[in-house]
Amino acid sequence: MPLFWLRVAVAFYGAGLAYALIALLLRREAFSARVLAVLAPGWVLHGVALVETIAMFGRGSLFSMHQSESLLGWLLMGVFLAMYLRYKTTSPGLFVIPAVFLLGLMAALGQAPPHFSSPITRNWWIVAHVTLIFLGYAALFLSFVSSLLYLLQERSLKSKRGLVSGALSRLPSLQTIDDMGYKTLLIGFPFITVGLIMGSVLAESNFGADYFRDPKILLSVIVWIIYMGLLYSRWNSGWRGRKAAYFASFAFVAAVCAWAANFVSGVHRYIGQ
Amino acid sequence: MKMPYILVGLNHRSAPVELRERLSFPAEEMAGALLELQALPHVSEAMILSTCNRVEVLACANGSAPDLLPFFSARAQLPAQQLRSHLYEWRGDDAVRHMFRVASSLDSLVVGESQILGQLKEAYAFGRAQGGVQSYLDALLNRAFSVAKRVRSETAVGSSSVSIASVAVELARKIFGSLEGRTVYVVGAGKMNELAMQHLRASGVGAAIITNRTFERAQRLAERFEGTAVPFDRLYETVPQADIVITSTGAQQPIFLREHGEAFMQARRNRPMFFIDIAVPRDVAPEMNKIEGLFVYDIDDLQQVIAANRAGRTREAQQAEAIISSEVVRFREHLCELDVAPTIVSLQDSMEMLRQAEIERARGKLGPLTSEQEQALEALTRGIVNKVLHTPITALKSAAKTQKSESLVEVVEHLFNLNLHANLSGRRERKAAGEARKDSAKA
Numbered sequence: 001m002p003l004f005w006l007r008v009a010v011a012f013y014g015a016g017l018a019y020a021l022i023a024l025l026l027r028r029e030a031f032s033a034r035v036l037a038v039l040a041p042g043w044v045l046h047g048v049a050l051v052e053t054i055a056m057f058g059r060g061s062l063f064s065m066h067q068s069e070s071l072l073g074w075l076l077m078g079v080f081l082a083m084y085l086r087y088k089t090t091s092p093g094l095f096v097i098p099a100v101f102l103l104g105l106m107a108a109l110g111q112a113p114p115h116f117s118s119p120i121t122r123n124w125w126i127v128a129h130v131t132l133i134f135l136g137y138a139a140l141f142l143s144f145v146s147s148l149l150y151l152l153q154e155r156s157l158k159s160k161r162g163l164v165s166g167a168l169s170r171l172p173s174l175q176t177i178d179d180m181g182y183k184t185l186l187i188g189f190p191f192i193t194v195g196l197i198m199g200s201v202l203a204e205s206n207f208g209a210d211y212f213r214d215p216k217i218l219l220s221v222i223v224w225i226i227y228m229g230l231l232y233s234r235w236n237s238g239w240r241g242r243k244a245a246y247f248a249s250f251a252f253v254a255a256v257c258a259w260a261a262n263f264v265s266g267v268h269r270y271i272g273q
Numbered sequence: 274m275k276m277p278y279i280l281v282g283l284n285h286r287s288a289p290v291e292l293r294e295r296l297s298f299p300a301e302e303m304a305g306a307l308l309e310l311q312a313l314p315h316v317s318e319a320m321i322l323s324t325c326n327r328v329e330v331l332a333c334a335n336g337s338a339p340d341l342l343p344f345f346s347a348r349a350q351l352p353a354q355q356l357r358s359h360l361y362e363w364r365g366d367d368a369v370r371h372m373f374r375v376a377s378s379l380d381s382l383v384v385g386e387s388q389i390l391g392q393l394k395e396a397y398a399f400g401r402a403q404g405g406v407q408s409y410l411d412a413l414l415n416r417a418f419s420v421a422k423r424v425r426s427e428t429a430v431g432s433s434s435v436s437i438a439s440v441a442v443e444l445a446r447k448i449f450g451s452l453e454g455r456t457v458y459v460v461g462a463g464k465m466n467e468l469a470m471q472h473l474r475a476s477g478v479g480a481a482i483i484t485n486r487t488f489e490r491a492q493r494l495a496e497r498f499e500g501t502a503v504p505f506d507r508l509y510e511t512v513p514q515a516d517i518v519i520t521s522t523g524a525q526q527p528i529f530l531r532e533h534g535e536a537f538m539q540a541r542r543n544r545p546m547f548f549i550d551i552a553v554p555r556d557v558a559p560e561m562n563k564i565e566g567l568f569v570y571d572i573d574d575l576q577q578v579i580a581a582n583r584a585g586r587t588r589e590a591q592q593a594e595a596i597i598s599s600e601v602v603r604f605r606e607h608l609c610e611l612d613v614a615p616t617i618v619s620l621q622d623s624m625e626m627l628r629q630a631e632i633e634r635a636r637g638k639l640g641p642l643t644s645e646q647e648q649a650l651e652a653l654t655r656g657i658v659n660k661v662l663h664t665p666i667t668a669l670k671s672a673a674k675t676q677k678s679e680s681l682v683e684v685v686e687h688l689f690n691l692n693l694h695a696n697l698s699g700r701r702e703r704k705a706a707g708e709a710r711k712d713s714a715k716a
């Protein structure tokens with residue numbers, strides 16, 4: 001049943017994606033809030049699927065590869081919808097909708113979640129640890145998307161073209177995009193920090209000091225440091241625009257690496273404990 | 274049935290301004306001119322639209338089409354021959370289409386500007402008050418207003434900026450979002466800068482700083498916009514306070530160079546800055562646009578945005594033309610239905626009278642009836658009448674749509690023995706009332 005709801009949710013996301021693509025191809029305004037009419041119900045159903053998964057297979061099931069994709073996608077969409085409430089723009093959807101659709105699709109095509117035998121994964125602390133880190137990643141991704149939008153808008157203002165018609169003519173103002181990028185960074189940072197601390201404490205008690213040599217842990221700490229650097233550069237010298245965008249892309253790539261490191265990590269391997 | 278409208282006039286494309294001036298109607302002469310028009314043979318209704326870009330007379334013809342040329346030539350005090358080439362005349366569908374286009378601002382000098390709709394509404398209100406606008410013109414004008422509304426909401430004909438100042442505001446919004454609380458720096462106290470400043474002020478910008486080589490002029494402008502005047506030699510140190518800089522000086526060399534821009538950005542901790550350079554030769558070195566976070570638009574750039582906006586409007590205008598074409602057809606159908614409506618009503622009335630009379634006659638023979646029987650009798654007779662009338666009414670309605678209703682109306686009236694003169698139409702009655710009003714106005 002959870003898989004069914006997830007698939008319905010993915011169908012909704014797919015409809016949103018199709019709408020966005022058509023709007024782009026027809027060079028209408030980027031895309032209007034109408035796209036939310038399919039994204040919001042999709043998100044709710046997606047949430048239902050996640051809750052049912054936990055209810056049926058236990059908390060640990062969230063950490064199978066496909067379920068964690070599903071959870072990350074859900075959080076991403078949640079942050080995107082929250083941003084819409086605050087900024088009344090769907091422009092980040094340009095990148096968020098395809099990302100969530102792909103995450104959801106991978107999860108929906110996967111098998112039913114495997115059962116975890118390891119007792120640690122049933123701990124609520126782990127659920128909190130993962131959810132917080134994922135929320136941080138989702139916020140980081142939106143900050144990255146904002147810096148891409150900033151670059152697009154800056155380029156169109158500098159080149160003095162594409163201001164009037166076309167897909168990019170309805171982007172929010174530079175000021176708004178900048179604010180979006182900064183606020184998401186600001187909100188995401190505490191989540192990642194607390195999530196990492198929790199993870200450290202948990203790992204320490206389960207694996208001992210050895211876990212620090214785990215590649216995933218190392219990468220996560222690097223992501224955190226880059227995150228910190230991003231924030232600092234903004235506070236200190238008002239970095240924005242190109243430099244900030246490159247920095248944010250770097251952070252994003254590092255975060256993806258940290259995610260991918262699950263395949264080589266002893267502590268975070270999905271299957272086999 | 275042909276739509277009885279006729280429109281004669283001239284506009285900014287067909288006639289030079291000298292001629293438009295000669296023909297324009299000041300408000301105090303409007304009433305007299307309207308009476309004059311209504312007194313012309315074959316004119317049953319009339320109104321005048323007079324703006325700086327057009328003078329048009331819209332009339333409703335009674336029988337054959339009236340000749341409005343003498344009216345114009347008398348007004349302009351020019352021989353008709355000389356005037357003819359500048360006037361256009363539209364009849365029937367074409368007059369309706371023209372009215373719709375004018376109301377939707379597709380015929381305007383600046384396509385999409387909405388001023389014309391207000392002017393048309395005024396002309397209509399005046400014509401109504403003076404008795405020139407009655408049923409036919411009323412129907413046309415009301416439809417024209419709703420068509421204009423539809424065009425405005427379904428196309429983007431009127432949504433983009435086409436003046437230097439409004440484009441500058443539009444661009445500033447793309448950078449800063451809301452302009453509230455933004456500081457504007459005005460370099461040079463010339464006319465252009467004043468205009469741009471006026472526009473920015475209207476869009477809600479906050480503080481204004483003004484400088485000029487002659488300090489007194491800066492002070493004068495500062496007073497007007499409740500800003501601060503700054504001596505010209507303090508220009509470079511004060512500019513970083515501003516988010517938006519409008520510059521238009523007579524300087525032969527650029528006064529803002531790349532190194533200035535870099536210094537400004539450093540002082541502003543990379544907060545974006547917008548330079549609007551409306552001077553020729555330019556005040557801002559083009560290399561400044563290469564600095565990150567600094568946006569420079571010179572007069573040509575602004576003109577280009579305007580041109581693009583215009584092109585966008587033209588694209589939208591094609592969509593609007595399609596809407597108007599379909600609305601002309603709809604209006605014609607609507608008008609035709611109005612034409613057969615009186616016949617249908619009198620047909621129904623006369624059958625109803627017949628039915629009532631027959632029931633009365635039968636009642637004597639039937640004796641006392643129970644209420645169920647009464648109801649049955651009522652339903653039976655009504656059913657028969659409705660069934661009999663169904664075919665002729667449908668035929669009338671569909672004939673109205675194909676514009677061949679007049680002969681059919683005659684046949685129906687003849688067959689059902691409808692009293693032609695008493696019933697023929699509210700239309701003729703309304704017309705008669707109009708004539709009466711005209712007479713009393715003359716007296």
